[in-house]
Amino acid sequence: MDKTKAQLTSLIPMSDNSPAIDAGQLIQRPPFDCFMDSAEMDEIRSSKLPTYDELPNVPLYRDQVISYITLILKPLDRCSSSEWLTPSMINNYVKMHLVSPPVKKQYGREQISRLLLICILKQFLSISAIEQLFKIQSVVSSPQEAYDHMVAEINHIVDMTFSATDVQSLERALRETGEISREELLVRAAAQAFASKALLMAYLQFAGFENSGVGAR
Secondary structure, rough: HHHHHHHHHOOOOOOOOOOOOOHOOOOOOOEEEEEEEHHHHHHHHOOOOOHHHHHOOOOOOHHHHHHHHHHHHOOOOOOOOOOOOOOOHHHHHHHHHOOOOEEOEEEEHHHHHHHHHHHHHHHOHHHHHHEEEEHHHHOOOOHHHHHHHHHHHHHHHHHHHHHHHHHHHHHHHHHOOOOHHHHHHHHHHHHHHHHHHHHHHHHHHHHHOOOOOOOOO
């Protein structure tokens, strides 16, 4: 252990004022390449959000909608800290006019598409911010066009983010400058997520949408 500890601590940049590192802090981590080649990553890479025309072409009852959306988003379960969708959530979204009411207790493509997007967007935006984003889209796009555009963007970004080739190429290019490590790629991903959210929220506020705060589900 002493030898391993010495080898590992020598790889960690430390200033003269940094506290000593004890053995309990030396956590074994799997190599990043193993993570990129894992079954979990393959599952995410092989998943695609359906286009509007690929959504069910017959109305579904509420429980069927929940089962369908849960199945679609299953590869991304790690993104959600709770259930993707519940009966009470659907009821709330209908009451808030985010989703149109069911017809004879059934939901069609437009309602299903809206619920699917809400499930994704609420992982990083408040419900009020999602509402404003939908309103902005509705000015220039039909419900189908708005959904397909957002799904195309999400699928594209997921492809880029989870592509082993793209990540390794980025890492190799940045390593040549001596400026990045594998861990820093994860930090970069977190920073990009924050910056993207900050850009959207700043625009909503600039455009006069004062109630686009964060936190609501």
